Structures are given as C-alpha cells and as structure tokens.
Amino acid sequence: MALTGRAPLLALLGIVPVALLPSLWTVLAVALLLLAVTAADVALAGPVSALQVSRSGPTGCRLGTEARVQLSLVNAGSRRLRGVLRDAWVPSAGAGPRLHDVDIPPGERRILTTTLRPTRRGDRHPARITVRSVGPLGVGARQGAHVVPWRLRVQPPFTSRKFLPERLSRLRQLDGLVAARVRGQGTEFDTLRDYVDGDDVRSIDWRATARRSEVVVRTWRPERDRRLLLVLDTSRTSAGRVGDVPRLDAALDAALLLTALATRAGDRVDLLAMDRELRAAVQDVGRNEVLSQMVDAMAGLEPALVESDGRRLASEILRRARRRSLVVLFTTLDRAALEEGLLPSLPSLTSRHTVVLASVGDPRVEEMLLARSEVSAVYDAAAAERHREERRRTTALLRRRGVEVVDAPPAAFAPAVADAYLNLKAAGRL
Amino acid sequence: MTATGSRGRSVARSARGPVLVVLALVLTGVVVASYAATGPKGVLDPRAYNPEGAHAVATLLTHRGVPVRRVETAEAVAGSESTTVFVPIAAALTSSELGQLAGRSGHLVVVGADGAQVAVLGHGLTVAPDVGVEGRSPACTLSAAVAAGDVDLGGTTYRSTGGAVECYATAGRATLVQQGRVTFLGSADLFTNARLARRGNAALALRLLADGSDVQWLLPRPGARDVAGDRSLNDLVPRSLKLAALQLLVVLAVLALWRARRLGAVVTEPLPVVVRAAEAIEGRSRLYRASRSRSTAAEALRAGTRDRLARRLGLGPETTRQGVVAAVVARTGGDPAALDSLLYGAAPTDDDALVVLADDLDILILEVAGS
Incomplete structure (x- = not known):
C-alpha cells in the first residue's frame, strides 16, 4: 500500500470542516473519512500481481554506448492498471528513465524501453521492477514488485581500434618487403617462379630447375600461423589507476588491438587472465570468432587485491602454449612484485617462447619528476626519480634475460604493444 | 560522470508536491496570523494613533x-x-x-x-x-x-x-x-x-x-487584573485554532506516510577498488620528508641527473666519477670542483638547500642539453 500526493492535500482540505465545526469529533470524522477513501481507492486499484512482465533486447554492449532493453507488460487482471513503474538496475548500469508512467487496460500489452548507459565493464543485472498501481481516485495505491532477470554484458570499449588501419598498412608493407627477402628465420616457403635478373642466386631451387628448362627460384613470405598468448595479470598491481582508467583497462585495450592485428596477419591468438587463480581464458578459437570471444571474456575481468602467483602463471603458460609462441605479459614493472613472482620462473619461459612484457607507465611520475614548486614537490621528485631508477634497473634485468619490454603511458600503450609485435614479426622472431 | 542536469530536474519534479503542500501550510498560517493580530489592542486607547484609537x-x-x-x-x-x-x-x-x-x-x-x-x-x-x-x-x-x-x-x-x-x-x-x-x-x-x-x-x-x-x-488591558481567574495562553487561543493545528498534524502525518514509501529498495553493488597508481610514490615522498631523509632524496635526484647526463653525453655505465665530471666540463666549461660537489657532494643540511640543489641540477641538465 502507498499514498499519493493527493492524500495530504485531501487531509489539508479537512481543515475547512474542522474550522466550521470546531470539535474533536470533526477531526476524528475527517480522519476516518480520509482512511475510508484511501482504503476504497487501494481496493479498487488494479492488482500488480496480475501483471505479466518479460524483457527483451540486447545482452551486450560496448562501454560508452547505450543499450535499450524492452520491458513487455501484459495486464492479465480485470481492472485497469494505472500508475508508475520503476525498472531498477545496479547504479553502474546507468538505467533511465527513473520512472515510467504506465496505463494498461485489462488484457492489453505495453512496451517500455529502459535505456542503459553503463559506466563500467562487466555484467550488469537489473534489480526488482516495482509497480505502484494508483486507484481511480488517485489517493491510494497498491505497490508490488516483479523480478525479471537479465544480463547485460558490458564489453571493453576498444578505443585503440583507431590505430588498427595504420598498423595494418605496416603489416602489408612488411608482406611486400619480405617477399623479396632471402630465406631466414621466421619465413616460410611461398611459391616457385621463373628467375629474373637481380634475384639472389642462393634462392635458386636446383631440383625444380632440373625438371624444367628455365631457372626457377623459391620465394618466401613472412611466417604465418604463428601463435600468440596474451597473458593479463589481474593482481593488485593492475588495480592502480593511471589517469582515469585502471592499468587493467589499458592492458585490455592493447590486448584487443594486438588480437585484431595478429588475426589479420594470419596468426592465432589465445588469451589467459589470472592472478592467484585463472580468471578467464580463450583458446583455440577460429580466426573469425576470436575477437568477439576475447571481448566477451574480458568483459567481466576485475582487478583482484591479491599478489600474483608467478610460478603458477609460468606453469599455466607452459601448459597452454605447447608450440613456440609469442607470450605477451601485461603486467607492471614493479620490482618487488616481479622479483618474488615471475623472475624465478622466467628462464623456463624464455627458453621455449619469445616473451614480451608490456607495462603501463604513469604520466604522473613524469609530472612529479619535473615539479619544483615547493619543498614537498622536490621530495616528490626525489621519490619519482627513485621509482624511475628502479624501473630502469628492472627493465635492464629483464632485457638481459631475453625479455622484450614495452613501457608506455596509457595513451601510447596499445600502439606501442602493436609495434613491438610488428617489429618482432619483421625480424622473424615469432 | 553522471548527468547531474537531468538528475536535478527529476529531483525538482519529485519535490514539487511537498513544496506545494508546505506553501499551502505557510499561506494558511499567514492568513490565520494576520487575523489573530487585529485584537482590541489600541482601540479607544488615548495613546493609539490608529483609526480606532483616541x-x-x-x-x-x-x-x-x-x-x-x-x-x-x-x-x-x-x-x-x-x-x-x-x-x-x-x-x-x-x-x-x-x-x-x-x-x-x-x-x-x-x-x-x-x-x-x-x-x-x-x-x-x-x-x-x-x-x-x-x-x-x-x-x-x-x-x-x-x-x-x-x-x-x-x-x-x-x-x-x-x-x-x-x-x-x-x-x-x-x-x-x-x-x-x-x-x-x-x-x-x-x-x-x-x-x-x-x-x-x-x-x-x-x-x-x-x-x-x-x-x-x-481602559483595562487584557490580563492587567484578573477578572475571571488566571487565564493562560492556552485559554486565550481559540478552540478552532487548536483543532486546526491538530488537523495540520494529521496532514503532516499523511505527508510523512506519502513520502516515506519508497518505490522499491535502494540498489547496491560492489564497487571496484580505485587506487591511484602513483600513490605509493607519493607515500614514499612523504616518508622522506617526515623522516628528513634529505641525503636519500638528494642522492636520488643526483643519480637521476647523472643518468640523464650519461645518456646525453654517451657515457657507459662503468664511467667513473672523474670521468663523468670531466665529460660534463668538456661540454659546458665551468669549475670541475663545483661540478663534482654538485653531482657527488655532501647531503644538503636543510630543505632550502635541497630545493637549491634540485634547481642547480635542472640548470646543469639544461646547460648540457643546450650546448
């Protein structure tokens, strides 16, 4: 049961009879009348339980876009249902409008649209649908709720998509360049063709030439069907917010760009996200499917406040990547975390795979390095200098162990990772 | 960011009802008060200037x-x-x-x-x-x-x-x-x-x-002497006014009931952890300052500057103290002893000296870069 704004107005009108007949009985009579009117109104209101509610619409959207989820209401009762409806979602789903006006005659159906503008990645669920059915006098109302589950999967926005065309054109250049190249590591046999002046004599295929009257050369193209394993570290270091987004989100963005690029280059991409335990994995998915599966798997990833388990991570990588792969580790150049976690198990990885460690740098550190405005700023600069020094040492240590290190601020992170991949591919190191 | 504009509008819309009711209450009060204010005061009083006075x-x-x-x-x-x-x-x-x-x-x-x-x-x-x-x-x-x-x-x-x-x-x-x-x-x-x-x-x-x-x-003043025993304020307030106040209480109760009923429960959700990545560095900076570790801070600044100089001048990591100073002097001129104390000298004695050191190191970097 609920009241509407008319109930207090009606009570206010009751002042007139009380002023005309000043007696306690009048006050009592007015109160009883008000009660009776409200009770009658509530009794005559359309029952909320007779409403049949169902949802339809999209089950996923990218962060930054909006999704329109429809609510279908059928009034199966015998009375008209008039009032307001609140389709409540979790706050980060950004549901609107707050209230829907409903007016459904018996046996009819109405469709309401709730527009969702999610503010975070992950699965967003609706809470209860609360309906307040107002009586014919508009004084009292019945209130009831329905639970209609739904799931809207909010995927990462993939803002680095804009860097893709440029990287793809570099990839095509790479293709063209390498076609004329001699055989080397990271290339594979493409075709046989007639010898033309200028071809490297070392590329003449004597066996084929012997079968024909012409001299035949082999041509090579960049290796294809290589494997990439993208490893996302979701431990506590990934929770740190750089600028406006957590490190993890910058890593997801870069991982998506890399996936899109590598898929076009003919390589196969797998995904692994873990901290102390496995959070998400995408493996052995066809080229056309991999990006959408990846986006779906990434949607629910959240940083966990635990230390990463380097040994487990290494063994998981070794278990999953049986063939030689390019392992891209999205983690942080945090000396303490690396030394205790990953560093001891690094040799087993680098011996079998090419390892790239990608870390999101913090522009705030650069700001602190240059700040001189007051004494505390100078101490900040000293601390930042110390941090940079440690990072540099860690980078040097990793490079000595044969790990490629990418360290870039969030804005340049995704293209930097993509470029590292292209460079490795050009060098035939995949 | 949330859309505060639309939220403000919806708040204004939902507050319209209560505001109207409160306005009505205030108006009623003003009308009642203005009538109550015109009492016998000043009527036929030899000191009163109003039309009814004397x-x-x-x-x-x-x-x-x-x-x-x-x-x-x-x-x-x-x-x-x-x-x-x-x-x-x-x-x-x-x-x-x-x-x-x-x-x-x-x-x-x-x-x-x-x-x-x-x-x-x-x-x-x-x-x-x-x-x-x-x-x-x-x-x-x-x-x-x-x-x-x-x-x-x-x-x-x-x-x-x-x-x-x-x-x-x-x-x-x-x-x-x-x-x-x-x-x-x-x-x-x-x-x-x-x-x-x-x-x-x-x-x-x-x-x-x-x-x-x-x-x-x-001209007896009301209450100046007891005509019919003591009359308290309670006796003087008309009965109808008291009953009207009672009715207003009823209105208030109904108003409270109307506003108290929520349209569904408040929806909660777990929020992700939000930690600024630079927080650890800032914490370390405050620790330096709190413990007055000027020597550590100065050494960090000097090490950073030496690293930058080495990179710019193409010096290897195994270059000695004298080698670094000599390379910088060769580029910029200046006094080798002063340069040595700037890059490797004693720790500053107070915060001001630390700030001066930081500025001097900046100037040195600019000199090397500009020459």
Missing part, C-alpha cells in the same frame, strides 16, 4: 489644560471631586466597580453600560435594544449636546422613567443620558481618531470630558 481627543484635552491619565484598573483611579472618570468600554468593568467609581469621581462618563451596570449607577433607567451608529441630532436641553449639535451616536440605548436628561434619542430610546454626575453613552465611536473631526463629535467629547480638572481614562 489619541486625538486626548491631545485636545491636554491642550485645554485638562490632563489625561490612562489607568488600567478601577482601583488605580485616583478620584477627587473635580475628576472626570471616562470608561470607554463599560463591559470591561463589573457593576460594583462602576458603583465605587461613581462615588469617588466628580463626573463619570460610561459607554455601553449593560442593564446591571445601569441599575447600580442610575435611578429609573433601563437598557433598550441597540441602534446603528449614525448622525443624530440632540433634541434635548443638555448644554453640551446643544452646543455640539449633530454627532455620531448609536449602540446601547437607554429609557428613563424621569429624573434624567435624554438626548440623541430615536423613538424614545436615548443614546446619551445624563443623570446627576453620571453620563451614559450608547457608543464610543465619536471619540475615535477616525470620527472625531466629523459633525459635532469633537465638541461633544470635549464638553463631556473637559468639565473637571483632569480626566482618568479607565
């Missing part, structure tokens, strides 16, 4: 050498043989009080006396039904009335069986009766500021009141 006639009397003293209780009247006692509202006194007053005064002027009071004060006088206040002519031999001519009189009327002078009568009912040292008037309108200047009002008022040495203006 400041004008009091001033005229004072100018004629007849001082006017306002008294609030019958006991306070200082009577003498030449005093005129004026009672503009007879109902404010009991008949016995009036009787005592008549004994103590030279001349008693009573307005609107009721039957009991008339019986105490006069002989053979009765009270007749009221008439309207309008211009009336004297039609009697009373010198004051004859001199004044037409005046505004009405209200209570009196009948006499003889021995009294009856003036301004309608159908045998007089609105002014004088019997001995007591004068009865039907209404006091002619004494008010609003009407004093009309017709012969002022003349009659002055002739009635100014015949003694002074005037004692007896």
Whole structure:
C-alpha cells in the first residue's frame, strides 16, 4: 500500500470542516473519512500481481554506448492498471528513465524501453521492477514488485581500434618487403617462379630447375600461423589507476588491438587472465570468432587485491602454449612484485617462447619528476626519480634475460604493444 | 560522470508536491496570523494613533489644560471631586466597580453600560435594544449636546422613567443620558481618531470630558487584573485554532506516510577498488620528508641527473666519477670542483638547500642539453 500526493492535500482540505465545526469529533470524522477513501481507492486499484512482465533486447554492449532493453507488460487482471513503474538496475548500469508512467487496460500489452548507459565493464543485472498501481481516485495505491532477470554484458570499449588501419598498412608493407627477402628465420616457403635478373642466386631451387628448362627460384613470405598468448595479470598491481582508467583497462585495450592485428596477419591468438587463480581464458578459437570471444571474456575481468602467483602463471603458460609462441605479459614493472613472482620462473619461459612484457607507465611520475614548486614537490621528485631508477634497473634485468619490454603511458600503450609485435614479426622472431 | 542536469530536474519534479503542500501550510498560517493580530489592542486607547484609537481627543484635552491619565484598573483611579472618570468600554468593568467609581469621581462618563451596570449607577433607567451608529441630532436641553449639535451616536440605548436628561434619542430610546454626575453613552465611536473631526463629535467629547480638572481614562488591558481567574495562553487561543493545528498534524502525518514509501529498495553493488597508481610514490615522498631523509632524496635526484647526463653525453655505465665530471666540463666549461660537489657532494643540511640543489641540477641538465 502507498499514498499519493493527493492524500495530504485531501487531509489539508479537512481543515475547512474542522474550522466550521470546531470539535474533536470533526477531526476524528475527517480522519476516518480520509482512511475510508484511501482504503476504497487501494481496493479498487488494479492488482500488480496480475501483471505479466518479460524483457527483451540486447545482452551486450560496448562501454560508452547505450543499450535499450524492452520491458513487455501484459495486464492479465480485470481492472485497469494505472500508475508508475520503476525498472531498477545496479547504479553502474546507468538505467533511465527513473520512472515510467504506465496505463494498461485489462488484457492489453505495453512496451517500455529502459535505456542503459553503463559506466563500467562487466555484467550488469537489473534489480526488482516495482509497480505502484494508483486507484481511480488517485489517493491510494497498491505497490508490488516483479523480478525479471537479465544480463547485460558490458564489453571493453576498444578505443585503440583507431590505430588498427595504420598498423595494418605496416603489416602489408612488411608482406611486400619480405617477399623479396632471402630465406631466414621466421619465413616460410611461398611459391616457385621463373628467375629474373637481380634475384639472389642462393634462392635458386636446383631440383625444380632440373625438371624444367628455365631457372626457377623459391620465394618466401613472412611466417604465418604463428601463435600468440596474451597473458593479463589481474593482481593488485593492475588495480592502480593511471589517469582515469585502471592499468587493467589499458592492458585490455592493447590486448584487443594486438588480437585484431595478429588475426589479420594470419596468426592465432589465445588469451589467459589470472592472478592467484585463472580468471578467464580463450583458446583455440577460429580466426573469425576470436575477437568477439576475447571481448566477451574480458568483459567481466576485475582487478583482484591479491599478489600474483608467478610460478603458477609460468606453469599455466607452459601448459597452454605447447608450440613456440609469442607470450605477451601485461603486467607492471614493479620490482618487488616481479622479483618474488615471475623472475624465478622466467628462464623456463624464455627458453621455449619469445616473451614480451608490456607495462603501463604513469604520466604522473613524469609530472612529479619535473615539479619544483615547493619543498614537498622536490621530495616528490626525489621519490619519482627513485621509482624511475628502479624501473630502469628492472627493465635492464629483464632485457638481459631475453625479455622484450614495452613501457608506455596509457595513451601510447596499445600502439606501442602493436609495434613491438610488428617489429618482432619483421625480424622473424615469432 | 553522471548527468547531474537531468538528475536535478527529476529531483525538482519529485519535490514539487511537498513544496506545494508546505506553501499551502505557510499561506494558511499567514492568513490565520494576520487575523489573530487585529485584537482590541489600541482601540479607544488615548495613546493609539490608529483609526480606532483616541489619541486625538486626548491631545485636545491636554491642550485645554485638562490632563489625561490612562489607568488600567478601577482601583488605580485616583478620584477627587473635580475628576472626570471616562470608561470607554463599560463591559470591561463589573457593576460594583462602576458603583465605587461613581462615588469617588466628580463626573463619570460610561459607554455601553449593560442593564446591571445601569441599575447600580442610575435611578429609573433601563437598557433598550441597540441602534446603528449614525448622525443624530440632540433634541434635548443638555448644554453640551446643544452646543455640539449633530454627532455620531448609536449602540446601547437607554429609557428613563424621569429624573434624567435624554438626548440623541430615536423613538424614545436615548443614546446619551445624563443623570446627576453620571453620563451614559450608547457608543464610543465619536471619540475615535477616525470620527472625531466629523459633525459635532469633537465638541461633544470635549464638553463631556473637559468639565473637571483632569480626566482618568479607565481602559483595562487584557490580563492587567484578573477578572475571571488566571487565564493562560492556552485559554486565550481559540478552540478552532487548536483543532486546526491538530488537523495540520494529521496532514503532516499523511505527508510523512506519502513520502516515506519508497518505490522499491535502494540498489547496491560492489564497487571496484580505485587506487591511484602513483600513490605509493607519493607515500614514499612523504616518508622522506617526515623522516628528513634529505641525503636519500638528494642522492636520488643526483643519480637521476647523472643518468640523464650519461645518456646525453654517451657515457657507459662503468664511467667513473672523474670521468663523468670531466665529460660534463668538456661540454659546458665551468669549475670541475663545483661540478663534482654538485653531482657527488655532501647531503644538503636543510630543505632550502635541497630545493637549491634540485634547481642547480635542472640548470646543469639544461646547460648540457643546450650546448
């Protein structure tokens, strides 16, 4: 049961009879009348339980876009249902409008649209649908709720998509360049063709030439069907917010760009996200499917406040990547975390795979390095200098162990990772 | 960011109902209060300037050498043989009080006396039904009335069986009766500021009141003395007002019930951890400062500068202290000893020295970069 704004107005009108007949009985009579009117109104209101509610619409959207989820209401009762409806979602789903006006005659159906503008990645669920059915006098109302589950999967926005065309054109250049190249590591046999002046004599295929009257050369193209394993570290270091987004989100963005690029280059991409335990994995998915599966798997990833388990991570990588792969580790150049976690198990990885460690740098550190405005700023600069020094040492240590290190601020992170991949591919190191 | 604009609008929309109700309540209160404020205060008061007051006639009397003293209780009247006692509202006194007053005064002027009071004060006088206040002519031999001519009189009327002078009568009912040292008037309108200047009002008022040495203006103030026992504020507030307040309480209760019912529960959700990545570095900076670790801070700054210099000058990591200084001097000139103390010297002794060191290191970097 609920009241509407008319109930207090009606009570206010009751002042007139009380002023005309000043007696306690009048006050009592007015109160009883008000009660009776409200009770009658509530009794005559359309029952909320007779409403049949169902949802339809999209089950996923990218962060930054909006999704329109429809609510279908059928009034199966015998009375008209008039009032307001609140389709409540979790706050980060950004549901609107707050209230829907409903007016459904018996046996009819109405469709309401709730527009969702999610503010975070992950699965967003609706809470209860609360309906307040107002009586014919508009004084009292019945209130009831329905639970209609739904799931809207909010995927990462993939803002680095804009860097893709440029990287793809570099990839095509790479293709063209390498076609004329001699055989080397990271290339594979493409075709046989007639010898033309200028071809490297070392590329003449004597066996084929012997079968024909012409001299035949082999041509090579960049290796294809290589494997990439993208490893996302979701431990506590990934929770740190750089600028406006957590490190993890910058890593997801870069991982998506890399996936899109590598898929076009003919390589196969797998995904692994873990901290102390496995959070998400995408493996052995066809080229056309991999990006959408990846986006779906990434949607629910959240940083966990635990230390990463380097040994487990290494063994998981070794278990999953049986063939030689390019392992891209999205983690942080945090000396303490690396030394205790990953560093001891690094040799087993680098011996079998090419390892790239990608870390999101913090522009705030650069700001602190240059700040001189007051004494505390100078101490900040000293601390930042110390941090940079440690990072540099860690980078040097990793490079000595044969790990490629990418360290870039969030804005340049995704293209930097993509470029590292292209460079490795050009060098035939995949 | 949330859309604050649309949220503000929706708040305004949902608050419209309560705001209207509160406005209505305030309006009701203002109307009730403005009516309640117009009490008997100032009516026929010799100090009141409002139209119902009687400041004008009091001033005229004072100018004629007849001082006017306002008294609030019958006991306070200082009577003498030449005093005129004026009672503009007879109902404010009991008949016995009036009787005592008549004994103590030279001349008693009573307005609107009721039957009991008339019986105490006069002989053979009765009270007749009221008439309207309008211009009336004297039609009697009373010198004051004859001199004044037409005046505004009405209200209570009196009948006499003889021995009294009856003036301004309608159908045998007089609105002014004088019997001995007591004068009865039907209404006091002619004494008010609003009407004093009309017709012969002022003349009659002055002739009635100014015949003694002074005037004692007896106008009891509510609560100045107990007429019917102690009356608290509670007794004075009208019953209808109290009941209206009770009804307002009911309105308030209904209002609370209306607003208290939420449309569904508040929806909660776990929020992700938000830690600024640079927080650890800032914490370390504050630790340096709190523990006054100037040497550590200075060494960090110097190491950073040395690293940058080495990179710019193409020095390897195994370059010695002397090698670095020599390379920088070769590029920029300057004093090797000063440069050595800047890059490798003692720790600064206070915060100011640390700031100066940081600035000097910056300048050195700029010099090397610019040369």
